[in-house]
Amino acid sequence: MTSTILCRTSRQNHQILVYVIRNSSSTSNQTSIRWKRLAYQIGGGLLTTGALGYAWAHSQAVHASGNKAHLVSLPWSFQGPFDSLDHASVRRGFEVYKQVCAACHSLRFVAYRHLVGVTHTEEEAKTLAAQDQIEDGPDDKGNMFKRPGKLTDYLPSPYPNDNAAKDGNAGALPPDLSLITLGRTDGCNYIFNLLTGYQDPPAGVKGEPNLHYNPYFSGGWIAMPKQLYDDQIEYSDGTKASESQLAKDVTEFLKWTAERDHDDRKRLAIKAILIFAPLAVLSYHWKRVKWATLKSRKIAFYRPKAKDE
Template sequence: MVRLIAALVGIVFCAALLWGAVLPRDATAPDQVKALHLHPREVDFTFNNPVVGTFDRQQLQRGMQVYKEVCSACHSLNRVAFRNLTDLGFNAAEVKALAKGYDVPSIDDKTGEVNTRKALPSDHFPPPFPNDTAARAANNNALPPDLSLITKAREDGSQYVHSLLAGYKDAPKGWTVPDGLYYNPYFRSLNIAMPPPLTEGQVTYADGTKASVEQMAEDVSAFLTWTAEPKLEARRRTGTGAVLFLIILTVLAYASYQRVWRDVKGKKTATPAV
């Protein structure tokens, strides 16, 4: 009796598997996020070439200006010190003047009270908010990320930052944007808490470059690439020199091999005397 019941259960199970295999499946609904999400646009940055690519100092200075006048209101740059800006082409006096435009936390030596002072070149860029709680409270509960390494933390790095900043659009028909969010097809979930940060002519460039949204997005993306990889040019020079050295060493080693073993090979191939 037990065997009969087990056999019936096995038959029913096999029949269910067979039915599930041959029964046509309902068409799955397409993933709307994947359908609307766009891959970052290609931008011809001067540092794109992995061998000889270098930073455009003028572009880096413009990008620093965009960060200072626009992005720094919400985003920190914790890993960059003011003295590092000399790599952008600023001299010591200019760096000192830039640092003085910021206040950093300090402690009064006489009273021990928490106070502020003007920043020094050795200081890092101060955060716009005292802590994460204050940052969320000021940004609809969204926490603005630190931008020091943002181009290393995001896939496609510089291209992604540029596309995101310049890619705000009206939501297509059928897509709902919740209150307090904005539609951006380059953001992973399409709805982003950051409002469009750039508008035409928002900054006035010292070199006279027209401050279009595309230009500002490209400039600040280049600047944030430098903050993430300040030694990029030195690393590439070192790598190129090392590769050239190895190529020359290989050629010399092969030539030495041929010279040293030439006579030995000749003796081995010579016809022995009878």
């Protein structure tokens, strides 16, 4: 057995008490530690595989007892971890919202200033805001008044409150769309499927008053009638406004309203990876350096020599 003395401690009379020795050959104790470590690694591996397998199996559930049709997954332009929103689509989606959805649905958490640099230039957004009448006040006499919108205003809601909204829609409340893609399971696919999913009810299913059949809506009957039709609006960039194009664009716009940080977040992800990847390598190396002596040493104890010897 070859060993190297790494360091030693001594008492006042310079007698050596403890040697720390780098040991080159393995002992039985080290072998058992090695087996133990292997057992932990195999166990941990099995546990991780099991957990991931369970999660995967759970995600593959058929939902056979659900009361709505399965969603079709669409190849969204923002699907990947570094893919931005398609801003041309977001802009067209805003036009769809403004001309179709805004008649009933509010967008309370979006202000005109948010549109700047995302769907409109600053000038366009100012023009857009000035075209809407925003309620402001109270004035000197305590009355609310209407004035043209400014960049800092939020988009006006079609109804003053929920009760008015229900009253105007046969008792059904059109939900606020600001966060709708996060508020529904698989939000983007759900909205696209819902908007394009209107159809005649299956034979034998009795119609409901004021409700419309849509298999993608929970229960199958939805208060909102079919809204999107081919060539319903005219896009400002000349794209043909087919029904599915309208639905896709408005979904992409609603994805943006729910996650206005979307593009910044993905841009920042690249920066975080660029910074943390070298740091991870460095910290691993540092750990190995610091542990090298600790892991390869052996401590031997010697009885000090008696004084009279």
